Amino acid sequence: MAKKTPTPRKRLPQAEREAQIIRDSIPFFASRGFSAPTRDLAEHLGIHQSLLYQYFPSKDDLIDRLYREMILGRWKREWEDWLRDREVPLKDRLERFFRAFTDGIFSYDYMRFFFLAWMDRPYARDHYSNPVQARIFRIISSELRHETGLPDHDAWPMSAAELEMHHAFQSSIFYYGVRQFIYGVTPRMTRDEFITQQVELFLAGAPIQLRAMAKAQNAPAS
Amino acid sequence: MAKKTPTPRKRLPQAEREAQIIRDSIPFFASRGFSAPTRDLAEHLGIHQSLLYQYFPSKDDLIDRLYREMILGRWKREWEDWLRDREVPLKDRLERFFRAFTDGIFSYDYMRFFFLAWMDRPYARDHYSNPVQARIFRIISSELRHETGLPDHDAWPMSAAELEMHHAFQSSIFYYGVRQFIYGVTPRMTRDEFITQQVELFLAGAPIQLRAMAKAQNAPAS
């Protein structure tokens, strides 16, 4: 048997090696699941297994770190401004927001990693109980009410029914990504077409529902 | 140290023991994930670990068996008849169907088990690419077209846009269960209220969309 050629070693500065481990571990765990052995991970990274433990105290710490890296800086504050800009038609605002938002999360790595975390790590709920942040509900609700000629939240607090209506809207969009990357089924419309369609559907149905709620709940006049 | 009391042994006929293992393994794996050790499972079942291997050749075989047990017999043929019964208003038909359907799947065990399978077992896609069976799309689409006064599928085949519209509708309902059991967030409306709301929302918006599609795609007259 021929002697194995010695591994060509690449020495990187600490910061770079750490960044590489983090970057390349995400797709690894996303596809293999968190129970995949560290030896396989090391092979995937092109390093020896023991090196992992010089950068991270344990496998769990590494995974926690990956988790935090992924949620950090994903939310863009300006999206909220986009949504509130009444110079632009609401339909366009919503489309623009959902395109930007889903840009960041509709990927195999992101979707799988987060579902794995939700199934496996109890803390995932606390940090990010739903990828569509709750604050966005308030803004969209506010804009929709304005569009529909209904009072704002001070005069008429958001009911469970209204909140759930927004949940349903956003979940229909989010589920496009679930179908694509969790179920592995390619939807038959492009993401952009789908978002356009869903926004139109929402803007057609929601005002009717909202007015019915206002009537049923005796909302004050606008 | 006091001597451990010997395990009180319970001898069951084969069929019963197998049924018990299957029944009680589902909540175990649903909560612990498929990588949980067989020793823990045996403890949960109240039997010795080695007994598992007299009923199932391997852990994977057991999990595959659980998977099949869960999908088998879940779909009720009569649901399709309910949906097609034009004596009943479409709204009522849809509500009745989604109540019955979600009755079977909105549970911690079912939701978690299936998401675990989707993340972990490639075959899960083939058997059940989406819990809302594709055939139901055709039926609902058909009934909605009839209600809206548009031609049937023979005269005007279902477009990608129409299909996606139905996907979105059903996913908004399914996602209620995801929020509850995967994210662990209790929605603020009951399931029944939510279904009623979503059906109303759908019936308000979908006909408008559908008519727009018919126009854009030059559908023949009904």
Next chain:
DNA sequence: CGCTTAACTAGTCAATTGACTAGAAATTGG
């Protein structure tokens, strides 16, 4: 009650796993 048979368990094995230690190799500054 005793015999037979099938259900069940204790205990074991090899493989895999996360984690660690000691030392080799590569980089850098002088």
Next chain:
DNA sequence: CCAATTTCTAGTCAATTGACTAGTTAAGCG
């Protein structure tokens, strides 16, 4: 080019794991 420093690897350890074997216990039938 050499010494100091840091990156990296080989090899190891104990614990855990899926799977198995041999033997024990309980049930059922005469």
